[in-house]
Amino acid sequence: MTDVEHSKISAGEGSPKMTTRNVDVFYGDKQAIKDVSIDVNMENVTAFIGPSGCGKSTFLRCLNRMNDTIPIARVTGEITLDGNDIYAANMDVVQLRARVGMVFQKPNPFPKSIYDNIAYGPRIHGLATGKEELDEIVENSLQRAGLWGEVKDRLLDSGTALSGGQQQRLCIARAIAVDPEVILMDEPCSALDPIATAKIEELIHEIRGKYAIVIVTHNMQQAARVSQRTAFFHLGELIEYGVTSDIFTNPRQEKTRDYITGRYG
Numbered sequence: 471m472t473d474v475e476h477s478k479i480s481a482g483e484g485s486p487k488m489t490t491r492n493v494d495v496f497y498g499d500k501q502a503i504k505d506v507s508i509d510v511n512m513e514n515v516t517a518f519i520g521p522s523g524c525g526k527s528t529f530l531r532c533l534n535r536m537n538d539t540i541p542i543a544r545v546t547g548e549i550t551l552d553g554n555d556i557y558a559a560n561m562d563v564v565q566l567r568a569r570v571g572m573v574f575q576k577p578n579p580f581p582k583s584i585y586d587n588i589a590y591g592p593r594i595h596g597l598a599t600g601k602e603e604l605d606e607i608v609e610n611s612l613q614r615a616g617l618w619g620e621v622k623d624r625l626l627d628s629g630t631a632l633s634g635g636q637q638q639r640l641c642i643a644r645a646i647a648v649d650p651e652v653i654l655m656d657e658p659c660s661a662l663d664p665i666a667t668a669k670i671e672e673l674i675h676e677i678r679g680k681y682a683i684v685i686v687t688h689n690m691q692q693a694a695r696v697s698q699r700t701a702f703f704h705l706g707e708l709i710e711y712g713v714t715s716d717i718f719t720n721p722r723q724e725k726t727r728d729y730i731t732g733r734y735g
């Protein structure tokens with residue numbers, strides 16, 4: 471591998487938590503992702519940016535096999551988590567999605583109490599031996615998601631009764647509750663107002679030391695604020711991957727420069 475190729479894949483120091491090599495994704499005959507290879511590191515926020523339809527969400531969904539839920543989607547190439555092929559026949563996908571959690575564009579709490587939204591995953595995965603331990607997981611997860619103070623007196627209220635921003639933090643708390651290693655966020659703030667958005671960005675900043683976080687965003691200021699690495703996609707191809715400040719101040723590729731200066735997209 472040449473130095474240029476290597477720097478495009480690894481985008482800086484640190485050991486990779488997930489690696490992707492030569493990943494292609496097809497929806498039927500149409501190719502949505504073309505030969506993408508990048509590493510995603512721990513204690514880092516990696517942002518995926520690029521014009522609408524360039525494949526950001528498609529590629530994100532490869533990382534915890536969410537594309538399996540789309541019948542016409544086909545993924546080829548290699549994706550590993552801690553060196554293990556996540557598309558291997560013996561990979562337990564339920565377990566994988568606990569290790570690689572996901573937060574969606576639109577907050578989607580279960581129609582259950584705030585408590586049960588958080589307790590659901592730990593119960594399924596047998597993470598608590600009794601009520602006391604489960605209570606602790608619920609409180610810790612809500613604490614880490616910056617929501618405990620707002621909901622501690624109404625844990626039995628429905629999660630759907632919260633504001634949009636609170637619902638999104640509830641969804642982050644739900645992802646955190648099963649002790650993931652990687653958290654994928656697909657435009658997590660696009661349905662939120664600026665104040666709720668600022669709270670989510672602050673939260674990402676606070677928790678990033680424990681996880682590898684990957685965020686898809688349309689908002690370049692957001693990518694610049696929250697991420698340490700940025701990958702720029704265009705028409706299904708990875709054009710450039712690098713340290714966020716370099717991508718925004720000194721991009722190597724003309725297409726990246728055109729996009730970040732608002733020339734298209």
Ligand SMILES: Nc1ncnc2c1ncn2[C@@H]1O[C@H](COP(=O)(O)OP(=O)(O)OP(=O)(O)O)[C@@H](O)[C@H]1O
Pocket residue numbers: 497502520521522523524525526527528529540542688
């Ligand atoms: N379920 C699907 N079935 C068929 N084609 C799809 C499906 N999901 C996405 N695509 C196509 O794959 C390409 C990439 O879409 P994707 O949603 O990954 O892009 P994106 O960069 O996340 O876009 P946006 O920023 O608008 O969300 C697009 O051409 C899209 O139409």
